[in-house]
Amino acid sequence: MLNVVILAAGQGKRMHSDRPKVLHPLGGRPLLAHVLETARELGADRICIVHGHGGEAVRQALDAPGLAWARQEPQLGTGHAVLQALPFLDDAATALVLYGDVPLIGAATLRRLLAVADDGLGILAAVLDDPTGYGRILRDAGGRVTRIVEQRDAAADELAVREINTGFMAAPVAALKRWLPALGNDNAQGEYYLTDIVGLAIAEGTAVATAQPEAPWEVLGVNSKPQLATLERIHQQNNARLLMESGVTLADPERIDVRGELDCGRDVAIDVNCVFAGRVVLGDGVEVGAHCVLRDAVIGAGTRIAPFSHIEEAEAGMNCLIGPYARLRPGTRLGDAAHIGNFVEVKNSLIGDGSKANHLAYLGDATLGRNVNIGAGTITCNYDGAAKHRTVIGDDAFIGSDSQLVAPVSVGRGATLGAGTTLTEDAPPERLTLTRTRQVTVPGWKRPAKKEG
Ligand code: UD1
Ligand code: CA
Numbered sequence: 001m002l003n004v005v006i007l008a009a010g011q012g013k014r015m016h017s018d019r020p021k022v023l024h025p026l027g028g029r030p031l032l033a034h035v036l037e038t039a040r041e042l043g044a045d046r047i048c049i050v051h052g053h054g055g056e057a058v059r060q061a062l063d064a065p066g067l068a069w070a071r072q073e074p075q076l077g078t079g080h081a082v083l084q085a086l087p088f089l090d091d092a093a094t095a096l097v098l099y100g101d102v103p104l105i106g107a108a109t110l111r112r113l114l115a116v117a118d119d120g121l122g123i124l125a126a127v128l129d130d131p132t133g134y135g136r137i138l139r140d141a142g143g144r145v146t147r148i149v150e151q152r153d154a155a156a157d158e159l160a161v162r163e164i165n166t167g168f169m170a171a172p173v174a175a176l177k178r179w180l181p182a183l184g185n186d187n188a189q190g191e192y193y194l195t196d197i198v199g200l201a202i203a204e205g206t207a208v209a210t211a212q213p214e215a216p217w218e219v220l221g222v223n224s225k226p227q228l229a230t231l232e233r234i235h236q237q238n239n240a241r242l243l244m245e246s247g248v249t250l251a252d253p254e255r256i257d258v259r260g261e262l263d264c265g266r267d268v269a270i271d272v273n274c275v276f277a278g279r280v281v282l283g284d285g286v287e288v289g290a291h292c293v294l295r296d297a298v299i300g301a302g303t304r305i306a307p308f309s310h311i312e313e314a315e316a317g318m319n320c321l322i323g324p325y326a327r328l329r330p331g332t333r334l335g336d337a338a339h340i341g342n343f344v345e346v347k348n349s350l351i352g353d354g355s356k357a358n359h360l361a362y363l364g365d366a367t368l369g370r371n372v373n374i375g376a377g378t379i380t381c382n383y384d385g386a387a388k389h390r391t392v393i394g395d396d397a398f399i400g401s402d403s404q405l406v407a408p409v410s411v412g413r414g415a416t417l418g419a420g421t422t423l424t425e426d427a428p429p430e431r432l433t434l435t436r437t438r439q440v441t442v443p444g445w446k447r448p449a450k451k452e453g
Pocket of ligand 2: 189
């Protein structure tokens with residue numbers, strides 16, 4: 001049985017932010033959400049989050065069924081923090097200590113740590129060129145771990161040790177219940193150090209074993225904005241590699257940002273500097289041009305999105321052409337083979353199969369049938385200052401350029417609107433409707449001319 005304790009009570013002063021540290025986003029999700037996901041991936045039977053500073057906000061943002069929240073106030077050290085979690089843990093379980101601000105830790109590494117810990121104490125260690133700031137792992141002549149000494153408590157020869165404690169530990173809950181209440185705080189920081197359980201384990205004859213992370217970046221923590229940015233890049237590189245390994249073509253893996261979940265079919269190609277947020281699904285053969293932003297979007301197979309398009313809470317069918325410079329706003333659904341061209345904004349509208357709005361238009365709260373042609377400059381006047389109204393356009397209708405459709409209004413199937421029409425009443429099917437005044441040419445008219453001299 002596995003119980004996970006996530007330490008997240010630290011203040012995060014060096015972030016210089018009012019937001020609790022573990023709520024800062026990495027890949028579009030709070031740091032702590034990444035750690036929770038990993039805990040769940042390990043099949044944790046219980047998860048206890050130790051929170052303190054800004055803890056209510058953290059709880060509100062991430063509470064879910066099955067999570068236990070232990071408050072640590074004041075914060076007297078990592079040993080004191082894990083002590084607060086003990087009442088929520090199962091005596092028969094192994095406890096795994098994770099950190100809310102170390103988000104890239106991988107499940108495979110943690111399985112390794114749990115395996116070496118067995119029924120004893122497991123420590124995730126790493127060997128660093130520059131171990132400054134970390135607790136050093138001290139070993140005896142036989143290579144057995146004897147102690148972890150914190151930087152501030154270490155003697156000169158101990159500071160030279162390059163093997164460090166990453167902080168991740170695994171131990172039986174029952175053992176922690178013996179060890180943690182016995183910790184003292186007689187050290188340079190006056191804190192109850194979790195690391196001091198090593199001595200207690202050894203005194204009891206409990207085995208102490210170490211494991212190493214699969215990748216060194218897994219154990220990097222976030223204490224500042226520069227560190228957050230460093231981890232964001234690593235996370236994005238990992239995303240990009242997974243996408244390419246699954247067959248996606250990326251013009252440049254260094255220039256894609258996935259802030260959520262991106263699900264791609266076969267032969268998807270993504271050009272540079274695209275941002276994908278929320279949950280985005282790209283069907284087989286979808287091409288996304290440079291500098292596009294997609295959030296919560298589903299794009300059908302064969303659809304091409306040209307550069308600089310912005311798509312949010314919208315869906316497109318198969319073989320559509322979108323952009324360049326198209327904007328699809330929430331509630332938009334394009335059928336198959338629809339075209340939405342440059343400087344066209346579509347909001348809360350259904351665009352039928354084969355319908356086209358290729359240039360400079362606003363379609364808001366509209367329902368278009370199939371094969372409708374929307375001329376350049378067309379606007380649905382959907383808002384009267386108080387309420388929104390719908391525009392309904394039948395199959396095969398042709399809307400002349402620079403028309404305004406004052407909703408609520410409908411255009412019949414096969415109808416044509418003359419260019420420049422201001423439609424305030426329904427247009428009948430199959431007929432030409434237009435509202436402009438007739439063109440006249442004035443006979444004998446002369447342009448006024450300036451008098452000479
Ligand atoms: C700790 C380890 C050190 C290790 C390092 C790795 C101890 C005594 N030292 O040191 O050996 O090399 O991590 O980064 O464990 N926290 C609480 N409540 C507290 C104190 C801390 O929740 O009272 C949380 C913090 O939010 C943070 C984590 O525990 O997520 C580590 O705390 P921090 O003060 O950064 O530990 P270090 O002193 O760096
Ligand atoms: Ca500390």
